[in-house]
Amino acid sequence: MNMPTSDKIMARRSDKGYFGPYGGRYVPEVLRSAIEEIEEAFFEEIADPSFNAELERIRSEFIGRPTPLLYASNASKLLGGADLYIKMEGLAHTGAHKINNAVGQALLAKRMGKRRIIAETGAGQHGVATAAACAKLGIECVVYMGAIDVDRQQPNVATMELFGAKVVPVYSGSKTLKDAINEAFRDWAESFSNTFYLIGSALGPSPYPDMVRVFQSVIGRETKAQLAERGVTPEVLVACVGGGSNAIGFFEPFLDDETPRLVGVEAGGIGQGKGEHASRMTGNGARTGIVHGYKSRFLLDDDGQVAETHSISAGLDYPGIGPELASLGRSGRIEFRRATDTEALEALTFLAKTEGVVFALESAHAASAALSLARSLQPEKAVVVNMSGRGDKDLFITAPLLRPKEWKDFLERELVAMNVSQGAKK
Ligand SMILES: *Cc1c(COP(=O)(O)O)cnc(C)c1O
Numbered sequence: 110m111n112m113p114t115s116d117k118i119m120a121r122r123s124d125k126g127y128f129g130p131y132g133g134r135y136v137p138e139v140l141r142s143a144i145e146e147i148e149e150a151f152f153e154e155i156a157d158p159s160f161n162a163e164l165e166r167i168r169s170e171f172i173g174r175p176t177p178l179l180y181a182s183n184a185s186k187l188l189g190g191a192d193l194y195i196k197m198e199g200l201a202h203t204g205a206h207k208i209n210n211a212v213g214q215a216l217l218a219k220r221m222g223k224r225r226i227i228a229e230t231g232a233g234q235h236g237v238a239t240a241a242a243c244a245k246l247g248i249e250c251v252v253y254m255g256a257i258d259v260d261r262q263q264p265n266v267a268t269m270e271l272f273g274a275k276v277v278p279v280y281s282g283s284k285t286l287k288d289a290i291n292e293a294f295r296d297w298a299e300s301f302s303n304t305f306y307l308i309g310s311a312l313g314p315s316p317y318p319d320m321v322r323v324f325q326s327v328i329g330r331e332t333k334a335q336l337a338e339r340g341v342t343p344e345v346l347v348a349c350v351g352g353g354s355n356a357i358g359f360f361e362p363f364l365d366d367e368t369p370r371l372v373g374v375e376a377g378g379i380g381q382g383k384g385e386h387a388s389r390m391t392g393n394g395a396r397t398g399i400v401h402g403y404k405s406r407f408l409l410d411d412d413g414q415v416a417e418t419h420s421i422s423a424g425l426d427y428p429g430i431g432p433e434l435a436s437l438g439r440s441g442r443i444e445f446r447r448a449t450d451t452e453a454l455e456a457l458t459f460l461a462k463t464e465g466v467v468f469a470l471e472s473a474h475a476a477s478a479a480l481s482l483a484r485s486l487q488p489e490k491a492v493v494v495n496m497s498g499r500g501d502k503d504l505f506i507t508a509p510l511l512r513p514k515e516w517k518d519f520l521e522r523e524l525v526a527m528n529v530s531q532g533a534k535k
Contacts, residue, residue, distance in 0.1 A: 112161055113326065113361075115152045118319050121364075121433070126315020129439060130397070131405045131432035134314040140294070143301035148316045150221045155323065160220060167212050171245055172202045174327065178335040178493075183463040184480070191344060191486035193479060195460075196332050198355065199469060199499030206328060206355045206497045207238035207309060213324030215242040218305035225304040229253040229293040231286035232423030233265025234502070235309030240274035250274040253292045255285035262423075264505070286427070287415055290401055310352025311431035314402035318357075318433055325358020332493060333362045344490040345370040345482055348497065349475040350390075350445070351424045353431035355497035360443065369493075370444060373434060374478045376420030377447035383410075387418035389430045390438045390445035398429075405432045421450035421506065422470035424498070448477040454510065456480055457500065469498030470506065 126132050136144060154160040168174040177200065181193040198206045218226055226248050230236030236252040243250035252269055256278040259266055269276050282288035297306045311321040336343055346363065348356035350373040360371045378386030381394075389395040389406045398407040400415055408416040408428040420426040437443040448456070453470055456477035461467050468476050472495065479494035486492065500507065508516040 112155045113323055115156060118152075118323065122315070122319070126318075128318070128433040129436035131403070131435045132315055132318060133399075133404050133432075135399050135402050135404070136314045137294075137298060139298045140301065143297065144314060144316075146221070147217075147305070151217060151316060151320055154217055154220055160216070164213060164216055167216065167245070168209075168327065172208050172212065173200060175331045175335070176200045176328075178332060179464070179466070181460070181464050184460060185483065187463060188480060188483045190488060191483045191490035191492045192341075192488070193483045194336070194341070194343075194491060194493040195464070195466065196328065196359065196493060196495045197466070198328055199472065199496045203238050203241050204499050204502055205234060205238070205469060206325060206358065206495075207235050208241065209327055209358070210309065210321050210324040210354060211235070211238035211242040211307065212245075214305070214307045214320060215239070215246050215248060217320075218307070219246050219248060221305065223248070223303060223305040225249045225251065225300065226307050227251045227253065227293050227296050227300070227304055228307045228309065229286065229289040230265075230309070231255070231258055231289070231427070233258070233262040233269065234424060234498070236269050236274070236276070237265050237272070239307050239309070240269040240272035243274065244272040251296070252276050253279055253289040253296070255283070255289050256280045257284040258286065258289070264502070287401075294402075310354040310427070311357045311433060312352045312401065312403055312405070312429060318403070318431055321354050321431075322357045322361055322433065325354050326361035328355065328358045328495065329360060329362040332359065332495075336491075336493070341491050343369040343493045344486060345372055346493050346495070347372045347374065347475045347479040347482065348495040349374045349425060349471045350430060350434060351387075351427050351471060352429070353434040355495055356443075357431065357433060359495040364437070364442065371437075371442060372444050372446060372478055372482070373438070374474045375445060375447045376418070376422065376425035376474060377449040377452070378419040378421075379450055384417040385419050386447070387420050387426045387428065388447045389428070390435070391447045400429055403432050405429050405435045421453060422474065422503075424469070424471040425474060446478050448474040452477040454507070457507070458511070461500075466496065467500035468496050469500050470503045472497040473500075
């Protein structure tokens with residue numbers, strides 16, 4: 110799988126890292142040279158056959174690429190419209206697409222001679238992917254995480270620690286993701302000579318949106334080849350959009366063409382009121398702002414601070430959106446829709462029953478839009494949805510919703526059993 114060239118990367122944005130009105134590099138003066146060093150190394154490495162060969166080997170041996178493209182024959186028949194295909198990205202190691210980017214940036218860091226990687230994580234998925242990549246490549250890993258998120262996301266904290274990462278709880282501010290981001294930048298300002306800051310979505314100061322798109326575009330290149338092999342011309346591609354990394358990676362090889370239609374799906378949450386959703390492109394809650402090092406569309410409160418958001422899926426509740434996606438939404442190349450918590454859950458259960466595949470709650474938002482598109486299109490057309498992650502990680506959210514009583518009884522029995530066995534050890 111060939112990597113995009115630096116010419117192609119530069120053709121997507123301005124010299125200063127803008128995609129239309131969005132993007133840029135809004136960082137403190139001390140970090141300018143650190144970012145310039147990364148940009149230079151990135152362009153050098155992606156043109157280097159030995160970097161690409163090593164990345165390709167890790168992709169096949171460690172991530173498990175290529176991930177399959179599944180023809181959802183049962184679902185397609187029931188829907189009675191277009192054929193539905195599922196890019197099974199959730200079969201990638203650690204359960205989602207995030208590992209593609211984590212491995213790419215970690216390898217870049219290693220070749221730059223950096224001995225330490227820092228990251229921030231909200232729900233913990235990016236932290237898990239980064240910790241796994243660092244373990245594989247033998248790099249020290251420190252993950253900043255809001256103290257409240259640490260409490261809420263114990264399974265992911267345990268996994269990161271199992272991979273040998275140090276998880277640092279952040280007690281400042283609201284003790285959530287935005288405070289973890291501030292803390293990571295603070296660390297980096299003092300440590301950049303030996304430390305690489307690994308950002309997890311297609312956002313942040315330039316050139317992070319480029320790096321993330323390039324490392325995630327393996328999803329779209331594989332999909333394009335897998336469709337061509339079967340002689341399928343897609344009518345529409347659908348992906349969920351948090352920060353936008355799985356969407357931009359899935360769409361990348363198609364961006365310069367007029368077809369297929371590209372549809373991004375945001376979290377519609379529980380309603381259109383303030384704090385009830387995370388829709389930055391649909392609805393009218395978002396404004397242009399400069400947050401976390403880049404300019405884009407953000408959900409902001411009256412004081413210009415990032416607003417509270419809601420989504421059933423932790424990966425879609427980020428208040429901003431990657432600058433390139435915001436720009437492509439504005440130009441109309443990408444259409445945006447939203448799916449509510451309930452619609453996502455319905456799509457998830459439908460595809461589990463018909464196809465034996467459990468979507469991550471994030472990806473289920475894309476599935477919801479894909480199902481309604483497939484229903485409305487003619488049978489000879491094809492709809493392709495990216496299943497960015499698999500749903501195992503969401504059991505603590507889905508089980509209490511789908512089987513509340515049984516799950517509660519189970520947890521209570523587990524607690525009793527744990528207390529008994531700990532008591533016995535004392
Ligand atoms: C983190 C995550 C997302 C959202 O992130 P993007 O950068 O928008 O892709 C989507 N799906 C899954 C499974 C995730 O873990």
